Amino acid sequence: MTEKRPIKVKSDLPHVTGYTCTLCHRFYHYEKEMLTCPACGEKGILDIEYDYDVISKKVSRESLKADHENSIWRYKAFLPLEDRDFSSFLRVGWTPLYRSLRLGDELGLKALYIKDDGLNPTASFKDRASGVAVAKACELGYDTISCSSTGNAASSCAGNAARVGLKSVIFVPERAPQGKLAQMLVFGARVISVIGDYRDTFNLSKAAIDRYGWFNRNAGINPVMIEGKKTASFEIAEQLNFEPTDWVAVSVGDGCTIGGVYNGFRDLYKLGFIDRIPKILGVQSTGCSPFVDAARANEPLKPAEENTLADSISVGIPRNPVKALRAVAESHGKWIAVPDEEILEAMRSMGREEGIFGEPAGVTAFAGVRRAVELGVIKSDESVTCICTGSGLKDVENALRAGGEPVRCHPDLAELEALGVVS
Numbered sequence: 001m002t003e004k005r006p007i008k009v010k011s012d013l014p015h016v017t018g019y020t021c022t023l024c025h026r027f028y029h030y031e032k033e034m035l036t037c038p039a040c041g042e043k044g045i046l047d048i049e050y051d052y053d054v055i056s057k058k059v060s061r062e063s064l065k066a067d068h069e070n071s072i073w074r075y076k077a078f079l080p081l082e083d084r085d086f087s088s089f090l091r092v093g094w095t096p097l098y099r100s101l102r103l104g105d106e107l108g109l110k111a112l113y114i115k116d117d118g119l120n121p122t123a124s125f126k127d128r129a130s131g132v133a134v135a136k137a138c139e140l141g142y143d144t145i146s147c148s149s150t151g152n153a154a155s156s157c158a159g160n161a162a163r164v165g166l167k168s169v170i171f172v173p174e175r176a177p178q179g180k181l182a183q184m185l186v187f188g189a190r191v192i193s194v195i196g197d198y199r200d201t202f203n204l205s206k207a208a209i210d211r212y213g214w215f216n217r218n219a220g221i222n223p224v225m226i227e228g229k230k231t232a233s234f235e236i237a238e239q240l241n242f243e244p245t246d247w248v249a250v251s252v253g254d255g256c257t258i259g260g261v262y263n264g265f266r267d268l269y270k271l272g273f274i275d276r277i278p279k280i281l282g283v284q285s286t287g288c289s290p291f292v293d294a295a296r297a298n299e300p301l302k303p304a305e306e307n308t309l310a311d312s313i314s315v316g317i318p319r320n321p322v323k324a325l326r327a328v329a330e331s332h333g334k335w336i337a338v339p340d341e342e343i344l345e346a347m348r349s350m351g352r353e354e355g356i357f358g359e360p361a362g363v364t365a366f367a368g369v370r371r372a373v374e375l376g377v378i379k380s381d382e383s384v385t386c387i388c389t390g391s392g393l394k395d396v397e398n399a400l401r402a403g404g405e406p407v408r409c410h411p412d413l414a415e416l417e418a419l420g421v422v423s
Contacts, residue, residue, distance in 0.1 A: 117388060145215040230264030292335045
């Protein structure tokens with residue numbers, strides 16, 4: 001039976017009222033550290049509940065316009081953190097939102113915007129979650145933070161932890177790209193390369209975290225992570241003068257990112273900052289598409305193969321399914337999958353036409369938009385924002401596959417002209 005919510009809950013964080021389980025919908029009073037539902041166990045992922053009346057007294061559209069803190073910390077009133085000076089943390093967020101100069105016209109869209117989160121400190125969207133995770137770990141007195149990841153969450157965790165002096169222990173599947181491994185190691189993380197897939201990696205990380213008592217940064221366990229990710233939606237809304245596009249496209253792996261994007265717009269809608277929530281387009285690779293498969297068959301989520309070059313979204317058993325499914329359903333959005341060949345083409349298109357260098361998972365959202373336009377899901381009179389979640393430097397091997405080989409030439413002008421590469 002669902003517990004009746006109190007009118008007012010005494011809390012160390014006045015704007016946080018408690019937690020609600022996404023499965024059984026029980027409400028729990030706020031505690032400093034609650035990970036999953038006591039009744040449902042590990043699968044009982046929690047939503048953090050807010051008192052919007054309290055938030056509205058601290059922040060408004062006008063106060064945000066006057067705020068020159070160009071990072072996620074401008075949104076601290078929306079986050080489950082104690083108020084503090086965040087100047088010693090990495091400057092995460094406030095990444096550019098570019099209006100497309102060519103690709104939008106090619107697709108016949110009213111407008112196309114690209115949010116380039118590859119320009120975050122460790123070059124991925126995951127810095128948003130890691131920044132908040134590190135702040136919460138410090139707030140709670142931890143000295144070590146840990147997670148499992150296909151790469152980006154791991155490198156962002158290591159970098160953000162290093163900045164504030166926390167130790168990090170990172171678990172990655174053995175297929176993790178070298179660029180991401182290099183980041184983790186340079187940031188001083190203890191890196192465990194797990195001989196197995198992401199499922200094996202997650203299970204080992206969970207066992208180790210439980211054994212040694214580290215702060216758990218795993219997005220499929222800790223509800224704080226999704227709160228950092230929602231800051232991207234706050235920025236998109238602000239950068240569009242609180243008139244977001246009709247659609248927002250997000251590449252999807254574990255489900256936490258798309259869930260966070262939706263939650264951010266929902267927060268703004270509840271506060272009256274925006275008058276509608278954009279439709280969310282969830283995009284996966286056909287090589288690993290458990291959400292798309294479930295939506296197409298109208299069946300519960302089933303384990304899927306992890307067979308895509310987009311390693312950051314190669315998650316066969318998503319750990320945050322309810323929030324991801326809710327994001328698309330409640331926004332009246334759609335799920336779509338694209339083959340790896342179209343992801344590589346999206347890398348080329350975004351690079352050559354817009355000057356934005358995204359890794360495979362980072363550009364999957366745009367590949368999905370292109371396919372959605374072809375299928376008539378997105379109409380020509382609609383506007384779209386694509387979130388590019390990671391830099392192409394994260395995965396140089398696949399970037400070279402997308403870009404092709406350089407022209408080889410001796411230091412001879414006649415030979416250069418004979419090759420026909422200049423005019």
